[in-house]
Amino acid sequence: MHDQATVLRKMASRQNVKPAGLRIISVTSGKGGVGKTNFTVNLALSLVDFGYRVIILDGDLGLANIDIACGITPHFTLEHLLSGEKTIEEILITGPKGLGILPGGSGVQDLANIERANLENVIRNLGRLEGMADILMIDTGAGLGHTVMNFLKASDDVILLTTPEPTAVTDAYGILKALRSDDKEVLVNVVINRVHREADAKATFERLEKAVNKFLHGSVNLLGWVYEDPLVGKAIMNQEPLGVTYPDSSAYRCIQWIAGSVSGLYLQPPRKAGGIRGFLTRLLRPF
Numbered sequence: 701m702h703d704q705a706t707v708l709r710k711m712a713s714r715q716n717v718k719p720a721g722l723r724i725i726s727v728t729s730g731k732g733g734v735g736k737t738n739f740t741v742n743l744a745l746s747l748v749d750f751g752y753r754v755i756i757l758d759g760d761l762g763l764a765n766i767d768i769a770c771g772i773t774p775h776f777t778l779e780h781l782l783s784g785e786k787t788i789e790e791i792l793i794t795g796p797k798g799l800g801i802l803p804g805g806s807g808v809q810d811l812a813n814i815e816r817a818n819l820e821n822v823i824r825n826l827g828r829l830e831g832m833a834d835i836l837m838i839d840t841g842a843g844l845g846h847t848v849m850n851f852l853k854a855s856d857d858v859i860l861l862t863t864p865e866p867t868a869v870t871d872a873y874g875i876l877k878a879l880r881s882d883d884k885e886v887l888v889n890v891v892i893n894r895v896h897r898e899a900d901a902k903a904t905f906e907r908l909e910k911a912v913n914k915f916l917h918g919s920v921n922l923l924g925w926v927y928e929d930p931l932v933g934k935a936i937m938n939q940e941p942l943g944v945t946y947p948d949s950s951a952y953r954c955i956q957w958i959a960g961s962v963s964g965l966y967l968q969p970p971r972k973a974g975g976i977r978g979f980l981t982r983l984l985r986p987f
């Protein structure tokens with residue numbers, strides 16, 4: 701296992717993929733149903749409005765539904781790329797405002813456990829994303845699964861979404877604990893979704909922050925919050941993203957505000973081995 705991973709890692713770093721500025725941002729949550737998919741799509745749309753080229757990898761194994769949120773039917777997924785049947789261009793779909801969508805399907809799990817025979821082809825294909833996008837956002841799905849954790853550790857930045865609900869906050873803490881057990885310095889950016897007022901967001905964040913300070917001896921960053929907004933549900937019902945149908949809604953305006961921080965800060969200094977190559981090298985690292 702270790703030897704295999706070492707060989708794969710060497711292959712990944714040898715490939716001639718130019719170290720570009722592609723930034724890989726994972727959006728995750730401890731608990732399901734907290735609003736990850738809605739947030740990811742609309743954060744991506746806001747970043748598109750700011751002039752970034754954005755591609756979303758729909759990485760939620762159980763409930764892959766970026767495509768549904770955008771009213772699109774994918775024909776092929778990452779699975780077809782890994783099997784060599786399709787190229788990256790053939791599985792990539794264009795969504796609203798030119799947003800790119802890569803349907804993951806069961807290929808997401810396979811990517812994290814990739815076979816040596818497929819690696820070169822996968823690196824070549826995923827490497828072409830460098831020329832197509834500035835930001836790759838991954839909707840990881842919820843929870844502490846092996847694949848999700850590997851994606852989080854391999855990403856440049858992690859955005860952790862929670863609602864003020866105590867169970868969601870407890871599960872968010874679980875993710876922070878697991879991430880920090882591997883990397884003490886990891887900076888996680890928290891978004892509190894479905895708040896009724898600013899004070900709720902701050903109180904929820906403080907609960908999480910206190911636990912992280914006290915038990916993990918670390919810190920977290922409050923990236924922002926999103927208001928509870930009935931237009932979110934309406935947009936989902938209509939299968940048209942909030943940012944397209946209700947750009948003036950309070951929820952979308954919050955997400956635009958967060959997009960400002962994401963683009964302005966770029967969240968963290970870039971890693972030494974950035975882009976897809978760095979991402980795959982870390983994804984293949986034995987943990």
Ligand SMILES: Nc1ncnc2c1ncn2[C@@H]1O[C@H](COP(=O)(O)OP(=O)(O)O)[C@@H](O)[C@H]1O
Nearest residue numbers: 732733734735736737738894927928929932933
């Ligand atoms: N800010 C919000 N205001 C109101 N409802 C929301 C908000 N964010 C998410 N929701 C609701 O939560 C449900 C789950 O959202 P979804 O994005 O599918 O979550 P996840 O991807 O985390 O499972 C959706 O039906 C949506 O209507």
Ligand SMILES: [Mg+2]
Nearest residue numbers: 736737760763
């Ligand atoms: Mg989802």
